[in-house]
Amino acid sequence: KAGVTQTPRYLIKTRGQQVTLSCSPISGHRSVSWYQQTPGQGLQFLFEYFSETQRNKGNFPGRFSGRQFSNSRSEMNVSTLELGDSALYLCASSVNRGGTGELFFGEGSRLTVL
Amino acid sequence: AQKITQTQPGMFVQEKEAVTLDCTYDTSDPSYGLFWYKQPSSGEMIFLIYQGSYDQQNATEGRYSLNFQKARKSANLVISASQLGDSAMYFCAMREGSGYSTLTFGKGTMLLVSP
Numbered sequence: 280k281a282g283v284t285q286t287p288r289y290l291i292k293t294r295g296q297q298v299t300l301s302c303s304p305i306s307g308h309r310s311v312s313w314y315q316q317t318p319g320q321g322l323q324f325l326f327e328y329f330s331e332t333q334r335n336k337g338n339f340p341g342r343f344s345g346r347q348f349s350n351s352r353s354e355m356n357v358s359t360l361e362l363g364d365s366a367l368y369l370c371a372s373s374v375n376r377g378g379t380g381e382l383f384f385g386e387g388s389r390l391t392v393l
Numbered sequence: 394a395q396k397i398t399q400t401q402p403g404m405f406v407q408e409k410e411a412v413t414l415d416c417t418y419d420t421s422d423p424s425y426g427l428f429w430y431k432q433p434s435s436g437e438m439i440f441l442i443y444q445g446s447y448d449q450q451n452a453t454e455g456r457y458s459l460n461f462q463k464a465r466k467s468a469n470l471v472i473s474a475s476q477l478g479d480s481a482m483y484f485c486a487m488r489e490g491s492g493y494s495t496l497t498f499g500k501g502t503m504l505l506v507s508p
Contacts, residue, residue: 387436
């Protein structure tokens with residue numbers, strides 16, 4: 280069974296640009312959530328999608344957005360990039376919302392903003 | 394106030410020894426779940442073990458066990474018989490309630506296993 284797949288794995292952007300990251304969850308998983316990991320702030324929740332609906336959102340500015348498609352694949356977009364957006368962006372999927380199911384994470388997309 | 398506190402930035406242990414990684418949590422929700430994840434240098438978060446707030450027994454998964462002390466709000470991870478491959482960052486995380494998949498993570502503990 281394929282795991283969570285994130286693309287691209289690495290990317291470099293300049294300030295002011297925008298970026299789109301993609302996440303393919305494990306087959307059958309309908310919940311997808313995104314996390315930002317930085318050395319200073321650690322792991323912070325961005326948003327969670329279930330059946331194409333955003334069910335929860337973390338404390339991030341509106342420059343961070345996401346969506347989920349009917350096949351459960353998800354994308355997140357960051358517009359007007361800032362240096363502080365440099366981070367590892369992790370996507371996780373789970374079978375259900377909540378419950379006792381653990382989140383399965385991808386290897387992440389490492390974004391560097393110059 | 395921090396919801397998940399991991400007070401050990403780094404831990405050293407010799408191969409084959411046991412090690413305990415500390416985690417304390419703060420929540421007023423009676424229903425919650427506690428998770429431990431391992432993050433090697435590759436970046437992927439690997440699920441290790443889960444403990445539900447209503448579980449009566451401490452969770453165990455192979456060499457991993459969770460020392461759950463509900464009254465003290467602590468959920469320490471115990472790794473028995475450490476292996477070189479256990480060297481990684483370890484994160485404690487909590488999910489409150491049962492309606493979402495949102496996890497709140499601690500800052501992590503870097504574990505280094507020496508031969």
